[in-house]
Amino acid sequence: MTDHHEGQRVSRRRLLAGISSLSLTGLLAACSTSEPQQTAAASTTAAATEDVFSGAGTCVLTPETTQGPYYFDADKVRADIREERPGTTLRLALKLQDSETCAALPNAVVEIWHCDAAGLYSGAEARSSGSGGPPAGAPPAGGPPPGGTGAGDGMADLTPTDDQRYLRGAQVTNAEGVVGFTTIWPGWYRGRTVHIHVMVHVSNERVLTSQLMFDEALNSAVFENEPYAAHTGRDTFNEGDSIFEESMLLKVTRQADGYLGALVLSADSDRDGR
Template identity: 65%
Template sequence: MGHDHEGQRVSRRRLITGVSSLGLGSLLAACGQDAPAVTTSTGASVSPTATTSKDLTALFADANTCTLTATTTQGPYYFDADKIRSDIREDRKGTRLRLAVKVQDSETCKPLGNAVVEIWHCDAAGLYSGAESQSTGGGGRPGGTPPNGGPPTGAPTGETSANDLTPADDKRYLRGAQVTNSKGIVEFTTIWPGWYRGRTVHIHAMVHFSNARVLTTQVMFDEALNTKVFTRSPYAAHTGRDTFNDGDTIYKDTMLLKVTEEDDGYLGAIVFSADSDKDGK
């Protein structure tokens, strides 16, 4: 996977909406392997997805089981970033992380192709793109800062829909979306997330299928690896971490990414079992 639609400003909502005129298969198949480029109803060119450079079978084999993935809050910093791309780093410095996600149906355990997977997370200093002031506790932080200096509480201000944030600027680093191939797999190149007060290290993820949000969850990291990564630049400049996996209110063991070292960074894999028909199973 790799260079598909790199850097395009293509709204995830517009991409899915275009399915009605082009057909789900013909439009989203262009995001699969060896597919020709096509043009959506909005005139955006959709490039084919490159083949993954490493066999992920072994990682996915025991990355998770066919049990409905836990749903979590989407947090206060979600918005549709209009970025369909695999490399979401932009100018953010940090330890490279290649993140592979396999989406499967929670009832049949079969791969869920043509699903849109979005991810977003903070940078090495704990900042979210489009919400830098809010995520540092500056003016307009959603819900305000609790007395103990923990994460924001309450609903974010400036919502465009329930719990969606209106971005404060046009920065979109460490945000992006991909469409699963026939094996249900997407792959992102990003950096190891940083941290902010009140939460352990995590990546937010959302899965859309048939024009519906069918899963909102989070991905966590082994603390031994967090410690190792955070001794390096630029993470080492951000001190005072106060919340770890065992003290995080959202953390579950099933959210742990399976990680292996790779070149100058890490490769992580996780399976999301999504309720594709939204029947609660």
Template identity: 60%
Template structure:
């Protein structure tokens, strides 16, 4: 299988189109041991199924609740970043964070296999790739007036953005850094789930404030003191958006379950 840390230049839309035309079974069969990489209808080799560093299924023992995950707008800094990869850090400095997400159907509680999960967030300085001139560590100043509209990227940076396809257990795993903060928002990560050709969930995840304080006391986060918004003051925060976070070697591991309506367009 091709190594994905550099991020294959395959757009999420093209990946889905390739899966649709090739047949998902044939595409995933090509990812079996010793099999040749699958080729999408675009002619690009793709790695559809997420792989994890270790078995994470036990972390989701409490995933049997079928409560629909809270939906939010995508915010002003979303765009299709053309990055199918698990490690989204690139050159960004910060405390290492592994994020494991299990996607399940909100009606059946069954794992949602072959769903595309995207995440994106700001760096330790509060900037978003593709929108540094607008974000500038200071929130959404200069962002499009409709924050549900996809952004037209303003630069070639693509750090802290990536997509993975859920495995048979409905799980994807990303390696990133603990996000920084920007004016008016608590610390958060954006996420979007696509199933077939629809956006079935757009949401955000947050962190326990004791852990935020612990992480932000370290470099490079200390270069931006005086954070102005915490969970209790954030207009989007909900308790069920909290990652379950544990220590993980020199960083942290955060897990969460997304329950999505696979028959509904959640754009």
């Protein structure tokens, strides 16, 4: 799922009309080993795309959350964000649409970032380990403050304290509003359930900041294996998390080498509150 955008600086945000960042053939080929089974003939059709996202979200405004303490523009437009970080393979298929019209939003930048199997964030390894500042999961780790949203909650972007950039990246949505990433199943850190951060930029504006979540039965199954099993003492699960909402749950299917997670994101692209 790589393309000619690979390696571009995200901060430029030059969204050129007609540029497609994702090969649907490549994305849906990755789904061909999933359950339920996908047919090869359907892999390049819009109908097949809809099948991937069936049951993965509706045209309802995606909940906003705080961006958290570990966001910064990593300047990495790429589909594979692993950088050889160990963990269970997770492929993400995200479809972006307008929350009012339900129409696909092409040429938008979708960024994701998350911790590794040990709960560490690149660019903030010391801080996220608890040895270089507030411990991971410390306030402000809850939802947006009253009257605020994740796109404008007053939380400053992080100034990186190391040169690592693993598990961070961005893609540009194609004509169907779809992006795809290859990463690993996130680990956990104190005070938060398992999650992936996502931020959407339209016309150089941050129009959505939210999070992607996982069913706890799947978290448990993944964490039984290394390297996750070495990280013990998990203290926060979905039901006790301050941000978790059912609508953030990814639709996850098993693959031969890992998992595929899909979700439809509905963004208020014109920022009018609808």
